[in-house]
Amino acid sequence: MFEQRFTRRAASVVEAAALRCARDGHAEVTAVHLLAALLEEQEGLTAAVLDRSGARQRLASAVARNLGQRPRVEGGGSPRPDRSFAASLAEAEAQRTASGSDYVSTEHLLVALAVAGGQAKDLLEDCELDLESLKGAMDQAGAQAVTSEDPEGSFEALERFGLDLTAEARAGRLDPVIGRDGEIRRAMRIISRRTKNNPVLVGPPGVGKTALAEGIARRIAAGDCPESLAEKRLIALDMGGLLAGAKYRGEFEERLKAVLKEVEASDGSVILFIDELHTIVGA
Incomplete structure (x- = not known):
């Protein structure tokens, strides 16, 4: 009806x-x-x-x-x-x-x-x-x-489907990253660019790709970062949460678009970390 x-x-x-x-x-x-x-x-x-x-x-x-x-x-x-x-x-x-x-x-x-x-x-x-x-x-x-x-499923999508790694770092809930200073600095340098500023971390499971993102979050939280990254929020996207319960056609796409729209509306204050990026392909 x-x-x-x-x-x-x-x-x-x-x-x-x-x-x-x-x-x-x-x-x-x-x-x-x-x-x-x-x-x-x-x-x-x-x-x-x-x-x-x-x-x-x-x-x-x-x-x-x-x-x-x-x-x-x-x-x-x-x-x-x-x-x-x-x-x-x-x-x-x-x-x-x-x-x-x-x-x-x-x-x-x-x-x-x-x-x-x-x-x-x-x-x-x-x-x-x-x-x-x-x-x-x-x-x-x-x-x-x-x-x-x-629309209810995509309301405040970034808060529902993301984890603020910088907030976690300030709360002391992230472990220190040892031996990855070079990689962290290089990733931060790429993120700081005006264009072509989306680094992709590639490597076998367990080599520390997610830890690298946590290391960047710890640097931002501690103020040990370029001025352009100060006060930025590094948010890890929960792909499992985005996919969970998406039983209607196009529901996953609606959620992802809502997340990206909120990131765009943040006017550059949000850095989005997408773990297991390959799972988006064909989702």
């Missing part, structure tokens, strides 16, 4: 709202059921906004109380959408159009509840999550037009 214009997660949330309503024995699927389903989200922009607001638990408790006070019906057939539910979906479609998105995503559903959600809108406002604060939080978290069916 929702696959044509909803992201996978948004369609799943709408279905979860209907299932929650049927499980609780309610006659109508309402905007509050939709809000309850959104509160179960753990990934993506919506989850980030709810977590950073600090109101997720308080809002979840208020939603549970609201739904717990509703009468139960037995043998009444499948629950039907009420006016607030239908109005929220219509508003989500309007939010999709206004944002220039190709799909209705979970953040559109959340904003729609703050506009046309009836009791769900009241619950959000009681937790200081009105329309203005939600949109402000989403803009701050990096809201963009939704152009794929799985």
Whole structure:
């Protein structure tokens, strides 16, 4: 019913709202059921906004109380959408159009509840999550037009699929690299170039290619590096994480593009280390 214009997660949330309503024995699927389903989200922009607001638990408790006070019906057939539910979906479609998105995503559903959600809108406002604060939080978290069916899977991709080696070095979690000073200096010299600055480390397994990257991270963390590399972040890309769970066509490519887009948006402050580079070929 929702696959044509909803992201996978948004369609799943709408279905979860209907299932929650049927499980609780309610006659109508309402905007509050939709809000309850959104509160179960753990990934993506919506989850980030709810977590950073600090109101997720308080809002979840208020939603549970609201739904717990509703009468139960037995043998009444499948629950039907009420006016607030239908109005929220219509508003989500309007939010999709206004944002220039190709799909209705979970953040559109959340904003729609703050506009046309009836009791769900009241619950959000009681937790200081009105329309203005939600949109402000989403803009701050990096809201963009939704152009794929799985935007939640690529949200903050660099943080999800990368390990900041410079942060690990500052925390003392990287071992010293012995006997590779020449190779480290040469790699750093190549990285410091304006062009042709992508060194490829080639060698049999176990010779210390990954250790070389860790050695560069330790040098940057200690300030023992060219000025052009100072304050840079060396991030190791987790290829296993990128590939894991990519069950839909093009999902791995979407994740990789999201990582590269974040690296590009960093304006040169991120150096990306791709271990096992050959695994990308044909992935």
